[in-house]
Amino acid sequence: MKLKYESQSVAKLYFMAAIGLFVGQIIFGVILGLQYVWGDFLFPAIPFNIARMVHTNLLIVWLLFGFMGAAYYLVPEESQRELYSVKLAKILFWIFLIAGAAIVASYLLIPYARLAELTGNKYFPTMGREFLEQPTIGKIGIVIVALGFLFNVGMTILSGRKTVINMILLTGLAGLAIFFLFAFYVPDNLVLDKFFWWFVVHLWVEGVWELILASLLAFVLIKVTGVDRELIEKWLYIIVAMALISGLIGTGHHFFYIGTPGYWLWLGSIFSALEPIPFFMLTLFAFNVVNKRRRDHPNKAATLWALGTAVMSFLGAGVWGFLHTLAPVNYYTHGTQITAAHGHMAFYGAYVMVVLTIISYAMPIMRGRKANPMRAQVVEMWSFWLMTVGMVFITLFLTAAGILQVYLQRLTDTPLPFIVVQEKIAVFYWLREAAGLVFLIGLIIYIISFFVKGEEIEG
Amino acid sequence: MKETFTKGMARNIYYGGSLFFFLAFIGLTVDTVNKLPKTDNREAITEVVAFGKSVWEKNNCVGCHTLLGEGAYFAPELGNVYTRFGESTEAIKAFIKSRPVNGIKGRRSMPQFNLTEEELEGLAQFLKYANGIDTHNWPPNIQG
Numbered sequence: 001m002k003l004k005y006e007s008q009s010v011a012k013l014y015f016m017a018a019i020g021l022f023v024g025q026i027i028f029g030v031i032l033g034l035q036y037v038w039g040d041f042l043f044p045a046i047p048f049n050i051a052r053m054v055h056t057n058l059l060i061v062w063l064l065f066g067f068m069g070a071a072y073y074l075v076p077e078e079s080q081r082e083l084y085s086v087k088l089a090k091i092l093f094w095i096f097l098i099a100g101a102a103i104v105a106s107y108l109l110i111p112y113a114r115l116a117e118l119t120g121n122k123y124f125p126t127m128g129r130e131f132l133e134q135p136t137i138g139k140i141g142i143v144i145v146a147l148g149f150l151f152n153v154g155m156t157i158l159s160g161r162k163t164v165i166n167m168i169l170l171t172g173l174a175g176l177a178i179f180f181l182f183a184f185y186v187p188d189n190l191v192l193d194k195f196f197w198w199f200v201v202h203l204w205v206e207g208v209w210e211l212i213l214a215s216l217l218a219f220v221l222i223k224v225t226g227v228d229r230e231l232i233e234k235w236l237y238i239i240v241a242m243a244l245i246s247g248l249i250g251t252g253h254h255f256f257y258i259g260t261p262g263y264w265l266w267l268g269s270i271f272s273a274l275e276p277i278p279f280f281m282l283t284l285f286a287f288n289v290v291n292k293r294r295r296d297h298p299n300k301a302a303t304l305w306a307l308g309t310a311v312m313s314f315l316g317a318g319v320w321g322f323l324h325t326l327a328p329v330n331y332y333t334h335g336t337q338i339t340a341a342h343g344h345m346a347f348y349g350a351y352v353m354v355v356l357t358i359i360s361y362a363m364p365i366m367r368g369r370k371a372n373p374m375r376a377q378v379v380e381m382w383s384f385w386l387m388t389v390g391m392v393f394i395t396l397f398l399t400a401a402g403i404l405q406v407y408l409q410r411l412t413d414t415p416l417p418f419i420v421v422q423e424k425i426a427v428f429y430w431l432r433e434a435a436g437l438v439f440l441i442g443l444i445i446y447i448i449s450f451f452v453k454g455e456e457i458e459g
Numbered sequence: 460m461k462e463t464f465t466k467g468m469a470r471n472i473y474y475g476g477s478l479f480f481f482l483a484f485i486g487l488t489v490d491t492v493n494k495l496p497k498t499d500n501r502e503a504i505t506e507v508v509a510f511g512k513s514v515w516e517k518n519n520c521v522g523c524h525t526l527l528g529e530g531a532y533f534a535p536e537l538g539n540v541y542t543r544f545g546e547s548t549e550a551i552k553a554f555i556k557s558r559p560v561n562g563i564k565g566r567r568s569m570p571q572f573n574l575t576e577e578e579l580e581g582l583a584q585f586l587k588y589a590n591g592i593d594t595h596n597w598p599p600n601i602q603g
Binding site for chain 2: 035036038039040043044047048049050052053112113116121122125127128129130133164186188189190191192194195230233234235237238240241242244245248249251252254255256257258259260261262264265267331332334335336337339340409410411415416417418419422
């Protein structure tokens with residue numbers, strides 16, 4: 001099978017980089033998990049804060065590679081024309097890869113404070129905030145890449161066929177770039193700083209990224225099920241509508257205890273309690289559409305990933321988010337392992353899985369076949385289950401650790417100091433580490449699946 | 460979905476709903492920024508405190524600690540550390556200064572950051588300022 005548009009193949013570069021960085025992210029995840037129970041592991045060479053920065057920054061960078069690759073694959077096909085500029089896409093790829101690698105390498109090679117000095121952070125301070133630790137020059141690089149990317153994709157869409165899928169994708173991608181600009185606002189006032197920091201973090205993952213997620217999933221579902229576009233687009237509209245209706249003011253669930261006015265306790269609780277709705281609808285949508293399928297696409301693995309995304313994003317973002325989103329509950333759970341549990345499953349279920357969904361669908365086509373040989377698909381499906389079950393158990397063990405932490409440190413009549421509590425709940429950190437290793441094995445098998453040969457599938 | 464619910468209706472909910480709630484969010488943002496002086500302890504932000512915040516950021520403290528519940532969950536909450544350390548900035552400084560370079564065998568230990576006296580003072584004053592922010596009585600108790 002050949003690509004409909006030759007320029008789509010630029011996505012392959014992006015997907016390969018994404019997977020490579022994903023491996024790095026998980027290796028550092030395993031290191032961090034070990035540091036939780038073996039406190040001086042790699043100390044002082046790689047302290048926890050550095051390893052964590054590598055873990056989270058690699059996640060963000062590889063997901064961005066995934067989103068960009070997905071857009072380069074999807075947009076020409078939806079717009080029914082070649083990409084505006086393949087050359088630009090390739091140049092931006094190398095800039096982003098080299099910049100991303102340089103940023104992560106600098107975390108590991110140079111003390112962070114020294115990195116701040118070397119990059120002139122004092123003249124334009126933006127470093128040292130969670131997830132936004134990149135040196136200012138790196139952030140500027142990210143903006144340039146994002147703008148070039150948006151220009152390329154935007155020019156393609158605007159001069160081609162405009163579908164609901166590519167318009168919603170474009171809105172999500174534009175929002176991603178716009179809200180990132182708040183990363184440059186770092187006031188001395190800690191409350192203001194925290195308040196607007198969420199304009200990047202929350203409005204990304206519980207806002208515009210949901211538009212990207214839903215549109216990518218809709219695209220793959222159209223392709224693998226052959227269900228009528230009208231129906232899929234109707235679902236897509238209503239899902240992203242609910243995501244924004246609940247998620248915008250839902251930002252308020254971060255404004256409970258950081259020095260912001262009391263009305264956020266109510267607004268944040270009520271609106272974020274609605275946030276599971278779009279994820280639940282996403283699950284209904286995916287299963288509904290797969291049940292109504294008009295064709296049996298030979299790529300079973302892609303369909304599995306698509307259904308998995310719908311279910312796991314509902315569990316991770318929806319259910320585990322709701323668990324601690326009401327202000328009276330969050331009063332006790334705020335900043336504990338409960339948050340970590342939710343963060344892990346939500347990121348995996350929603351964003352990791354949707355990128356793996358589109359890779360699973362598009363990669364075989366870019367390699368000249370409609371679907372991978374069945375043997376390769378079986379290996380890929382094993383990796384799906386190992387990674388997904390691994391993540392479910394990571395989440396369950398962190399939740400158990402979190403419940404105990406909340407009780408021992410905050411709820412009992414004789415609250416214990418943080419570090420004493422950490423030692424008491426260490427068994428759950430060991431179990432989490434074991435689940436993390438299962439995840440890593442799943443990831444290795446995932447990579448192996450790309451090299452498994454077998455009988456070609458007709459298509 | 461039923462045929463009576465058309466794509467046009469879905470589209471209108473998307474555009475109308477998003478626009479309405481986006482504008483509402485902007486309105487709430489403006490209101491919050493206006494009301495912050497009552498709760499955010501801004502009168503305590505001196506030059507020393509502002510410098511202390513830059514020390515906090517430059518050393519990526521949030522990579523292990525939480526501050527008002529946000530950050531990493533590897534080390535104690537610091538939004539109330541001033542109270543926890545007996546309202547003593549000297550105690551905070553002494554703790555940071557005394558961290559062993561090679562850590563503590565088998566246990567978590569804060570790195571030795573080799574901060575100057577000025578940086579230590581700034582950081583301690585910054586944490587004292589953070590301690591004074593009105594957080595609706597969070598954290599629930601002194602342990603953070």
